[in-house]
Ligand SMILES: Cc1ncc(COP(=O)(O)O)c(C=O)c1O
């Protein structure tokens with residue numbers, strides 16, 4: 001049996017299966033996912049991380065990957081966070097807290113896991129160009145992998161609403177970067193149409209192959225510490241939470257593990273459609289028409305993967321939470337100053353969610369929790385300077401420096 005698995009695309013709504021791969025949606029309008037029918041597992045969960053492609057026997061590609069050595073991100077035990085949780089809760093809350101820092105990927109976000117698979121699929125399908133709408137990180141990552149693959153990259157961004165570091169990456173890696181006077185949801189709807197007319201390969205998380213790469217976050221967690229009780233992560237377009245859940249489900253289905261963590265999604269108050277849907281026991285969202293949050297990466301009002309994500313939350317017994325911009329920025333500082341982990345605001349939403357759910361008593365003593373921090377601190381330097389202020393400036397003398405120590 002070859003290394004790559006036997007798979008097809010399957011609609012999450014009507015169950016229809018497709019052998020063709022160059023599609024993004026079912027004819028019924030439902031989202032597609034890759035269904036691994038059979039696989040000959042060539043890896044062991046032995047604690048040795050070797051990047052995304054360690055798990056190639058569960059990854060649906062047939063050619064050598066376009067890789068920049070993504071994955072193998074650090075998983076930190078965070079004892080100071082554990083103490084803070086205990087201090088803030090009314091009970092004597094004892095939780096084991098880990099942070100998996102996806103900011104340590106080559107472009108500085110978890111998107112690289114998806115892009116190594118997505119861009120490889122683009123090459124496999126003979127595409128000459130890839131495209132995406134982006135709140136920033138997708139564009140940075142896609143531009144990088146397109147450069148490595150030697151194909152063109154087109155990016156649509158909400159003008160003025162993308163953190164500087166991400167725009168810089170997309171530009172330097174050679175993407176054609178187009179700002180639109182509108183939000184992410186509008187950018188996505190435009191780029192979908194442009195991909196259809198121009199034949200570009202769409203690499204937003206509606207692309208089921210991209211999510212296959214991202215499911216390796218689950219594989220790496222299980223590889224290092226086994227299956228935790230809960231995984232907490234920020235939710236924007238809702239692809240990552242769906243992908244990680246799928247990863248844990250596959251490990252269980254192929255007999256490597258025997259439980260699924262409670263998938264816990266955190267959104268910003270100003271961009272919270274998934275939170276509201278789950279709160280009201282619904283299976284679909286009402287869009288937020290003018291999403292707004294300091295966490296620009298998750299400034300999304302109409303997440304395309306909402307139905308997958310909501311299912312993941314319900315099926316795993318998880319929850320959704322919302323956090324304010326103030327809570328996000330405080331969590332970002334706390335993580336940076338108390339644990340030495342530098343993340344961008346969207347990523348800090350998972351820490352803000354951890355603290356809030358701990359205070360509410362939803363997280364219980366004895367739980368082992370993994371928070372995913374999705375992007376690196378350096379992605380958004382402008383927010384940092386706004387929060388921390390400019391460095392102190394003094395004349396060039398020992399005396400002047402001593403005075404401000
Ligand atoms: C740093 C960061 N965190 C979280 C997300 C949200 O991920 P998803 O859209 O898969 O929900 C994004 C998406 O752009 C992101 O860039």
Ligand SMILES: [Zn+2]
Nearest residue numbers: 011014026028
């Ligand atoms: Zn269908």
